[in-house]
């Protein structure tokens with residue numbers, strides 16, 4: 001019996017990590033895992049990226065996806081996780097417009113091209129723990145594609161930053177994925193500020209190197225640029 005309990009605990013520890021293989025657009029999921037979302041390097045291991053300076057911080061992938069998902073501007077989106085997102089930390093969404101002559105199905109997302117469209121803020125729960133929206137569920141929090149986003153192909157980047165070990169350098173874990181999308185019915189906004197991955201984050205950012213037990217909900221500062229809301 002004791003042996004069995006140990007096995008169950010070990011399995012639980014592995015399942016603490018997660019990947020985001022499916023984008024959901026206005027309530028409709030991608031047809032299959034990794035359909036338009038680029039299969040991430042941790043698809044099997046589920047381990048997070050631990051260095052904000054790593055090339056893996058951009059899309060955590062070494063391959064493209066076979067499809068491009070159509071996303072109407074103004075759409076509500078979220079991702080489905082393979083495991084419960086049980087680690088505290090923000091969920092953020094970014095977009096990068098594919099340059100002329102490239103396609104979402106082959107572009108690598110390099111350069112100062114990424115703008116943030118959504119972040120989440122924590123609350124203090126009754127146990128004095130900082131908790132983020134959609135924590136401990138299989139679905140990441142909703143975001144809206146700003147209506148003013150210009151038409152065209154984009155990479156959509158989702159991340160959830162696990163901060164349970166973030167009180168030591170490179171202790172934060174980044175769980176992320178990029179999806180190949182085509183935005184339709186958009187506007188003529190000028191998205192920004194634009195940042196690069198890697199580059200947008202540093203290991204010492206107050207939202208990355210942080211002791212969650214020592215801050216208030218109001219004082220948490222998520223890493224990266226301000227949100228562009230269109």
Ligand SMILES: [Cu+2]
Pocket residue numbers: 015016017018087162
């Ligand atoms: Cu974990």
